[in-house]
Amino acid sequence: MxxxxxxxxxxxxxxxxxxxxxxxxxxxxxxxxxxxxxxxxxxxxxxxxxxERRVPVIALVCAVVVGAGALALQVYASLDYPFNVGGRPVLSWPAYTIVTFAMTMVGATLGAMLSMLWLNGFPRPYHPLFNVAEFDAASRDxxxxxxxxxxxxxxxxxxxxxxxxxxxxxxxxxxx
Missing domain, CATH: 3.30.70 (Alpha-Beta Plaits)
Structure with missing residues (x-):
């Protein structure tokens, strides 16, 4: 070589x-x-x-981890500092669904975006192909x-x- x-x-x-x-x-x-x-x-x-299917798998793992973390944080806060609001139980799972869902989507989005950038090798301000004059046509025709x-x-x-x-x-x- x-x-x-x-x-x-x-x-x-x-x-x-x-x-x-x-x-x-x-x-x-x-x-x-x-x-x-x-x-x-x-x-x-x-x-x-x-x-390859690495980006969707990484996004799924991030979604599950961040969603589980958000749910665990809410459960911990409810158990550590319980509020008796309207006679509801201390662990009232319907109250946790919106935040858990939102954080799951945030985790999936960040996981997909960051893994895509990492696997593609971005940011790359220089590539040897930039030295070939004809290569600028790759974005046109x-x-x-x-x-x-x-x-x-x-x-x-x-x-x-x-x-x-x-x-x-x-x-x-x-x-x-």
Whole structure:
């Protein structure tokens, strides 16, 4: 692996060719690749092998923990400092439902947001792809596939041939 090379960046004319190239390269065993497009491409996450379910699981765990914590705090406060209001029992669960529900939603939202940021590696003010002049088209009309040099199966010459066979319009080396 060349230490001065981040990888190869291939541009494709449309989303269908980007999707086909992603599937082909994953079938060949490459794991360190990422796609960039100006709009969501259906099926691209499966083609890249990104169909993980970590964010929903983390959000669920945070919702349960924060909701249980809110309920426990209310029960503790009722037992530690009991009020006899209108003859209701000391532990009156209907009074706890609104706060428990609201805190459960807050926990789920914060868990989903923070886990998404953490798993995506944000914030990242710099990325080696910013050094490629053509990459600014990724937010307008460009469809790009980046093959990282850190992949164990990375071979620049062999991958260039595969990318050209899959319809790449241009292929550029990305400096590290």
């Amino acid at each position: 060349d230490e001065r090379l981040h990888g190869l960046l291939a541009r494709f004319p449309d989303a269908d060719r980007l999707l086909a190239a992603s599937r082909d390269l994953r079938r060949r065993g490459l794991t360190r690749l990422d796609a960039y497009s100006p709009h969501p491409v259906e099926g691209l996450d499966q083609a890249l092998g990104l169909s 460009g469809y790009f596939l980046c093959l990282e040099a850190s992949d164990p199966l990375f071979d620049a010459e062999r991958l260039r041939e595969h990318l050209l066979q899959n319809g790449a319009v241009s292929i550029q080396e990305v400096p590290a």
